[in-house]
Amino acid sequence: MSPQNTSGLPPELARGLAARLRDAAAAADRLADFAFAEAGDPPPGALEGGEEGAVGLDFARRALHAATEATNAAILHAAAAGPEGGVALAELQERAGLPRLAVLERVHELLQLGLVARDLPADTVCATPAGAALDALVADLGADVAAWLAARRRGA
Secondary structure, three states: OOOOOOOOOOHHHHHHHHHHHHHHHHHHHHHHHHHOOOOOOOOOOOOOOOOHHHHHHHHHHHHHHHHHOHHHHHHHHHHHHOOOOOEEHHHHHHHHOOOHHHHHHHHHHHHHOOOEEEEOOOOEEEEOHHHHHHHHHHHHHHHHHHHHHHHHHOOO
16 A cells, blocks of 8 residues: 655655665664674664654655755756766766766765666666656756746746
8 A cells, every 4th residue: 555645745756765765774674683693682673663754754854965965966967867878977077077986975875865876887877766856856946936036026
């Protein structure tokens, strides 16, 4: 059963971020099972019942923060607007005006949040559905702000 989308936000955004958190929780649980296999009682799971709200809010804030930082936003936008196979890392370097390692670190931050995917053999980066939805949401908000500002300047 899918939860209702009551926020009016693109469903790909919440679904994509939740999938990333689900994968992170499962990986943390597997690591804990491995690390504490001989220590007796396993530690509690990475996500306990009732923590979804706090974890979801924290993750949404982290994703918004990372996606709206100027250089990360340019990388995410290029990845969302790029060709289906992704944008070459060299092009992202050029757009960001940063060395390869600096761009890689930023790509990895966006990757960790589930906003982009990286094709290592092709050396490309593309936006995930959640990343593309977040990029579009920020662009739409910017356009709405600009429209309100323009209307106010005209005296409307």
